[in-house]
Structures are given as structure tokens and as C-alpha cells.
Amino acid sequence: MLNIRSFNLGPLQTNAYLLTGADPAKGIIIDPGMNPAALVRSIEGMEIEAILLTHAHFDHMGGVDEIRKLKKCPVYLHALESEWLTSAKLNGSLLWPDVAPPLTTDPAEYDLAEGQVLKLIGHTFRVFHTPGHSPGSVSFLCGDDLFSGDVLFKLGVGRTDLPGGRERDLFDSLRGKLYKLDEGVKVYPGHGSRTTIGFERVRNPYVTM
């Protein structure tokens, strides 16, 4: 069974997720955001097998540098955003100087792509390429748990007016992929509280099935 802890990090209240399986000493992190001190404290003594990024906006990658150096763990990111970790312009941190300093880190060790299956912490994670909010946005499905980044929120969706965003892609990602999952799938978004596919399919004010 997958154990999920969430951390609300940084000025944009980004959700970072720390996941563990049967062995509580081994974990993975999805989206280590800015100011990750609370998360860093929680992984003391743990082995971190990987950092998975739903996309490379600064509020999701702000903690990558610190945790990667500390744990020597590889980072996974969709190929369409492979330049974004090294560019404060592309990851958006240059655009909001009052919110974030310019943030950069080394490129990701591994590319992600649609349909890829990752075996980590004794679990299987399926990768869905879900662009719209950003070109390389992905969602991760593990059993009945979906990590949707900034694509799908509780009663909301990600903005599509940032560089590389596209409303048509967002609709296709939701109707063509995420809304086709079982209604009971729990959704852990990049911001805000948890929801389910069944709830959003019917109640989401921006995109319903």
C-alpha cells in the first residue's frame, strides 16, 4: 500500500508529496517546491529513490537542488521541459521577482514520456502526458492514486496563459485521459485539496466530461 504525506511549500502553497511503500526508509518525492525545510526534515535518514516532477515551474522545482544534493537521487521530467530546470526564464522564476529569486538546477537525469511505467519503492507508476498548463506536464498514476500537478485541481484546472500553455491541450488531457480513469481514483493536485475523478468529471466548473 502506498503511503502519502503532503507538504505545503513556498509562497504559492505548492503541494509536495512524499511517498513510501512497504519499507518506510525508502521514498520518492513528487514536486519538491520552494522552501522545502519541512520536507527535508521528514526525509532525514531516508533513502530517496527519485524526484518526480509533474512539470518544471519554479514553484514545483524550487526544492530540487537542495534535495538532489542531499540524497544523490535522480530527477525525472518530461522531455519537452528538459531545458527548464537550467533556465530561470523558462521555469518562470524570473517572471515573478517578488515571489521567487531566479531558480535553476542541473538538468533532469531521466526523461518522461506518455505511457512510461516506473517501478519505484515497490510500486508501479504510470506516466500520462497531460499538457495544457505547460507543454511537458505529466500526471502519475499509482493504483488508485493520481498525482495531477497543475493540470487538474479540486473544482479547478491549471491556467493556460503561461508560456507553452494551451487551452485545447488541457481539455484533451482531461477528457481524453484523466477523466477516463475510474471514478474512484483519488486525485492529489499540485495546489489545494484532494478530490476524485468521479467528482471532477461531473462538478468541475471548467471542464466536465
Ligand SMILES: [Zn+2]
Ligand atoms: Zn505550474
Ligand SMILES: [Zn+2]
Ligand atoms: Zn503550481
